Amino acid sequence: MNGITLELFVMQMFTGLALGTVFVLMAVGLSLIFGLLTVVNFAHGAFYMVGAYVGVFLMGVTGNFWVSLVLVPIVVGTLGLVIERFLVRPLYGRGIDYPLLLTFGLALVLVELVRIIFGLEGQSFDVPEVLSGAVNIGVGYFPLYRLFLIGVTSFIVFALWLFIEKTSYGLIIRAGARDPEIVRILGVDISKVWLIVFAIGTGVAGLAGVLAAPMRSVIPDMGSTVLVEAFVVTVVGGMGSLVGAVVAGMLVGVVVAMTSLFWPSLADLSMFVLMAVVLLVRPQGLFGQKGLMG
Amino acid sequence: MNDDIIRTENVTMRFGGFTALNDVTASFPNGQLTAIIGPNGAGKSTYFNVLSGAFPPSEGRLIFEGKDITGTPQHKFARLGIAKSFQITNVFPELSALENVRIAIQALEKRFDFWTPRGQLTDMEHRAADFLDLVGLHTHKLKQASNLAHGEQRALEIALALACQPRLLLLDEPTAGMSPEETMTMVDLICELASDRTVILVEHKMKLVMGISQHLIVLHHGEVLAEGKPDDIRNNDEVRRVYLGQGKH
Amino acid sequence: MNMSNLTGTITKNRVLVVFAFLLIFPFLAPYEALATDVLIYGLYALGLNLVFGYMGVLSFGHAAFFGVGAYGTGIAMVHFGVHWVPSIFIGILMAGLTAMIMGAMAIRTKGIYFAMVTLALAQCVYYIVYHMGELSGGEDGLTGVSLKTVDLGFTTLNIIREPLSKYYLVLGFVMVAIFIFSRIINSPFGSVLEAIRENENRAQACGYDVKLTKWVAFSISGLFCGLAGALSAIHLSVVPIESLHYHQSGLAVMMALLGGMGTFFGPFIGAMAFLMLEDIITTMTSHWQLFLGAIFMIFVLFFPRGIWGSILHWISRR
Numbered sequence: 061m062n063g064i065t066l067e068l069f070v071m072q073m074f075t076g077l078a079l080g081t082v083f084v085l086m087a088v089g090l091s092l093i094f095g096l097l098t099v100v101n102f103a104h105g106a107f108y109m110v111g112a113y114v115g116v117f118l119m120g121v122t123g124n125f126w127v128s129l130v131l132v133p134i135v136v137g138t139l140g141l142v143i144e145r146f147l148v149r150p151l152y153g154r155g156i157d158y159p160l161l162l163t164f165g166l167a168l169v170l171v172e173l174v175r176i177i178f179g180l181e182g183q184s185f186d187v188p189e190v191l192s193g194a195v196n197i198g199v200g201y202f203p204l205y206r207l208f209l210i211g212v213t214s215f216i217v218f219a220l221w222l223f224i225e226k227t228s229y230g231l232i233i234r235a236g237a238r239d240p241e242i243v244r245i246l247g248v249d250i251s252k253v254w255l256i257v258f259a260i261g262t263g264v265a266g267l268a269g270v271l272a273a274p275m276r277s278v279i280p281d282m283g284s285t286v287l288v289e290a291f292v293v294t295v296v297g298g299m300g301s302l303v304g305a306v307v308a309g310m311l312v313g314v315v316v317a318m319t320s321l322f323w324p325s326l327a328d329l330s331m332f333v334l335m336a337v338v339l340l341v342r343p344q345g346l347f348g349q350k351g352l353m354g
Numbered sequence: 355m356n357d358d359i360i361r362t363e364n365v366t367m368r369f370g371g372f373t374a375l376n377d378v379t380a381s382f383p384n385g386q387l388t389a390i391i392g393p394n395g396a397g398k399s400t401y402f403n404v405l406s407g408a409f410p411p412s413e414g415r416l417i418f419e420g421k422d423i424t425g426t427p428q429h430k431f432a433r434l435g436i437a438k439s440f441q442i443t444n445v446f447p448e449l450s451a452l453e454n455v456r457i458a459i460q461a462l463e464k465r466f467d468f469w470t471p472r473g474q475l476t477d478m479e480h481r482a483a484d485f486l487d488l489v490g491l492h493t494h495k496l497k498q499a500s501n502l503a504h505g506e507q508r509a510l511e512i513a514l515a516l517a518c519q520p521r522l523l524l525l526d527e528p529t530a531g532m533s534p535e536e537t538m539t540m541v542d543l544i545c546e547l548a549s550d551r552t553v554i555l556v557e558h559k560m561k562l563v564m565g566i567s568q569h570l571i572v573l574h575h576g577e578v579l580a581e582g583k584p585d586d587i588r589n590n591d592e593v594r595r596v597y598l599g600q601g602k603h
Numbered sequence: 604m605n606m607s608n609l610t611g612t613i614t615k616n617r618v619l620v621v622f623a624f625l626l627i628f629p630f631l632a633p634y635e636a637l638a639t640d641v642l643i644y645g646l647y648a649l650g651l652n653l654v655f656g657y658m659g660v661l662s663f664g665h666a667a668f669f670g671v672g673a674y675g676t677g678i679a680m681v682h683f684g685v686h687w688v689p690s691i692f693i694g695i696l697m698a699g700l701t702a703m704i705m706g707a708m709a710i711r712t713k714g715i716y717f718a719m720v721t722l723a724l725a726q727c728v729y730y731i732v733y734h735m736g737e738l739s740g741g742e743d744g745l746t747g748v749s750l751k752t753v754d755l756g757f758t759t760l761n762i763i764r765e766p767l768s769k770y771y772l773v774l775g776f777v778m779v780a781i782f783i784f785s786r787i788i789n790s791p792f793g794s795v796l797e798a799i800r801e802n803e804n805r806a807q808a809c810g811y812d813v814k815l816t817k818w819v820a821f822s823i824s825g826l827f828c829g830l831a832g833a834l835s836a837i838h839l840s841v842v843p844i845e846s847l848h849y850h851q852s853g854l855a856v857m858m859a860l861l862g863g864m865g866t867f868f869g870p871f872i873g874a875m876a877f878l879m880l881e882d883i884i885t886t887m888t889s890h891w892q893l894f895l896g897a898i899f900m901i902f903v904l905f906f907p908r909g910i911w912g913s914i915l916h917w918i919s920r921r
Binding site: 150151 | 661708709711712714715716718719720722723724726727730731733734848849850853856857860890892893895896897899900903904907
């Protein structure tokens, strides 16, 4: 515990925020999909993994990080679109467990398909030249790529917020989350809204995968850990709440980073302790509505 | 013994910024059939949910047989002697009518019996069958609840409520969505039930209520507008204004 | 005798039917170890089915009970030299305790959250055991859970050399569990579980404390899965850390659904179909998981009643 200076503390804070970005992106998609479709997407981690692999593939083909970064969410979102349309949609109205069970099976299939195509070995995904290195952030040198992560995530969250709060399409989404019946009465095809939202959610998960690829190893199983982390964040933040997903994602990131600084052996466990506390004190989550939970 | 079985004192119910009930003080005479009426959005259902324990009030007290039961968990209401039927049909759809009622009876006696085979619960089954007889479902005992007609499902729900031997029976729009014949059967049943226990009825069919109830509470905008015998209510100017202004119900 | 009479008779004597079948099962299965696996995983899925099938609450955290049951038994035997019989009960009790703690937190949430929260809590148990160092063996799992011979008084079973003896030893425990399970679901408590599955609000209004009932059912379910874990430790003589992973929870969910959730025979039929199919497919390809995922999705989409549930449904409609 000796030698922990204020600088180190602040640096670790930044590390936590950078770690939190992946949580935020995952939880935002999960929460968005749940808020509208009441589907808990157990394949969310698999979409994240597919995102990383599509990124690896596109990097190989184009050699351009930026092109990959833009294309990955589009490719993964399209995959999500197809899956919602043909696999999840037949299950609406059949009870809330079925889409969850289906996506659990889907995750197995996606992971195995990637294993067949790319093999069992990990793939490397390097940080592009411009984003490698470190910058001085006042308290010390911080990896530039991590700052980039914080920037991109802020941008995505802001864009989603604008889309949902300020556009007419977003208005339909918000109304649909409250009461799908009203949207239907207004003459809007709610199933199209669901389709789009599922695509956005999975696309963002794919983006999270490609963004995390340089930091975490790209292996077919990479989605299973992140799925659990995303669940923890969603429970902490409150299901269906975007603000909750953002705040809780950052909070969990910082908590994990701080525990690894002070009690490294407990780092794995810290987020679960946080979740347990939230469940005991506020079972609906920090930003969840009372009615949904508890 | 008080002459009122249940009363609310200054009950206020808020949902977020919306006040559904505002300072409602009212009492329900023991042994009588009281109806809660009022135009749509008057707060009838909210008030019903407060009386039946589904919503603990934001403020105020709920007194049952002289005892303060504010904030008692929902499941204890049945054991206190307060039973309810829901506005939307609320039975155990995949179970037989008999099993529905037997489960309701069992709630007072064998909540945590892990060992007795169900086949040995013949006494409970007999009593369940009696309740089905009472509500007119004696020919449908083994029918799956979801296969019963709408009116029959409502009757089954009342049997479920009766199964916990309530001293106070709360009914939320028991004739909603019923055909005229079904309504008549239900009204007869309600009158029969009211002959030996206290019944509180939420209803917006004014005519139906006036004919059968002994006491009325009129809600409007979440407040008590009037309270009294059917004749007093009928001649109350304010009530007439509210109802006539709303069109007929 | 027509078909529905036949199913009626089978249901009435379900424990005997299972017992008779499991007695001859090793001679039908490809090999004895697989048959023993079917017993263990059938029991595991049966335990989950109490909450998933009968009460209608989906848990993705049952790996914790299976795993804690296995580790509890294994650690007692390996590190403390406890006799294997009390070790099994230590495993069961620890699994039950884990279920009580996890359940107390998870019942604070409703509906679909239950699946997420139980999954996360079970993963927490995974990390705790992972970090227990020598006691649990960490990443490598617990090794050396050896039970060579079992003295029954009148005879001694050499369960290492005779896989059939091991099968019948495990069957003894499994049959007692099946008998108890059958009594529970046929008891008044069993009907409360069905009532909660059918209509939670109505059950509450009838006077049942739904949260308390859920917690009790969850804990009991943990005991059964704990026994399954304990038996698996003895069967495999190792406890892999993966037995605590949420994929292990997924196995029970998949087996229960494949066989028929909420049916008595479903979990065993599901475990049998699952493990035998796995055995066949893995001899042909290393990508069993692809087939598993696809088969499971097909069941969710087209046969949500599962194998046994669909058969029952088909008979009742004729």
